[in-house]
Amino acid sequence: QSALTQPASVSGSPGQSITISCTGTSSDVGGHNYVSWYQQHSDKAPKLMIYEVSNRPSGVPDRFSGSKSGNTASLTISGLQAEDEADYYCSSYTTSAALDRVFGGGTKLTVL
Amino acid sequence: EVQLVESGGGLVQPGGSLRLSCAASGFTFSDYWMSWVRQAPGKGLEWVANINQDESARDYVDSVRGRFTISRDNAKNSLYLQMNSLRAQDTAVYYCARDFAVAASDLWGQGTLVTVSS
Numbered sequence: 001q002s003a004l005t006q007p008a009s010v011s012g013s014p015g016q017s018i019t020i021s022c023t024g025t026s027s028d029v030g031g032h033n034y035v036s037w038y039q040q041h042s043d044k045a046p047k048l049m050i051y052e053v054s055n056r057p058s059g060v061p062d063r064f065s066g067s068k069s070g071n072t073a074s075l076t077i078s079g080l081q082a083e084d085e086a087d088y089y090c091s092s093y094t095t096s097a098a099l100d101r102v103f104g105g106g107t108k109l110t111v112l
Numbered sequence: 113e114v115q116l117v118e119s120g121g122g123l124v125q126p127g128g129s130l131r132l133s134c135a136a137s138g139f140t141f142s143d144y145w146m147s148w149v150r151q152a153p154g155k156g157l158e159w160v161a162n163i164n165q166d167e168s169a170r171d172y173v174d175s176v177r178g179r180f181t182i183s184r185d186n187a188k189n190s191l192y193l194q195m196n197s198l199r200a201q202d203t204a205v206y207y208c209a210r211d212f213a214v215a216a217s218d219l220w221g222q223g224t225l226v227t228v229s230s
Contacts (some may be wrong), residue, residue, distance in 0.1 A: 036217075045207060045220040045223060048212065048218045051218075052213060057212070091157070092215065093214050094215075099171075100147070100159055
């Protein structure tokens, strides 16, 4: 069981917008602004899409945006494209135990 | 080219040892914290360990503490993970990753598969 809770799957049609939620606790998501999101295509390495809740690394399209409210962070993808179909993982710094970060269980995005 | 390349994975029996390596190129390796993250077959990501720039700080997930050791050689631009007393539950693709910000990794290797089985 993952530390952060994500929906197992979401889907949308090309051009639509989707949002993936990531729920944690006050020890991780709710306790600070170190939430990241990763995209992982099948059999590929993860790619950083969002860091510090809402910042995009250079090269990531502005169709990808992040936000947070309380213990829940969200990733929104607008103007869905076929190449957005992938697994998405949230991650958060945590003050629990002796961990540096925890991940969500991942969300499979299907572009219909 | 900015990249990370892992090596050293393979098949090992339960209780055995393995040493993973990660070669960095195209950036100033000694400027960054580095992490190992693993992914069991068909499962999600799990942070395993990280190390700061001069090896004065290291941390591990509880399930590997005391069995795994992370280290680095800045002169060789290399990161390592010594894995002892391996268990079936350690079977995974192991990625090395560059820590770009707090608990965020912006550069990942292609991964190396470790299979623990008799």
